[in-house]
Amino acid sequence: MFKVRLLLPLSFATVLLAGCTTTHYIQIEPTASVKEAHLQNDRAIKVTTSTQLGNHIGAIKTGLNERADIFTTNDVKESVNKSIINGLTQLGFTPDQGVYPPAELNVVITKMSYTTQAKSIKTTATLNFQLTATVNAKGQTYKANFGSQKVEQYGTLPYQSAVQNDMNELASKTVNRLLNDQNIIALLKK
Known part of the structure; x- marks a missing residue:
């Protein structure tokens, strides 16, 4: 009986010292939030999104030796593309209608970490989300970079939902920066 009482606290202490290892699986789904407008396009707008990044976006390691790898579970290219098209629609554009050849908006996800x-x-986390956009319309080409960064501090391992919310907030801010670029708007509208 005495051995069991002594073994339990020692086992618990070993677990605490060893830390905790887990994996956070998140979905990146930015939300476009732009002021509604009544813009119009005479050319169809073709939006393409690509990336060379994989689905591992980073890892958390706390001062308490807790660890979590972070992976995306959805097609981030597709969700960013959908968000941009939704934002263009909120601005009044009808991307799938108009004269061909279409105006092209090519977006590359360059950083997601x-x-x-x-x-x-104390653990300090740095979150990044960056896009590069190239617009080809009206015989002109315009290229711009958009990025957002957030710094968080915490003591223990954040929940998977908190990591997902933070990354989605960052991705949304970046998409909204792209949608508010007046040079892009000028090339896409009539």
């Missing part, structure tokens, strides 16, 4: 640095028991 979640990195941490632990000092004592």
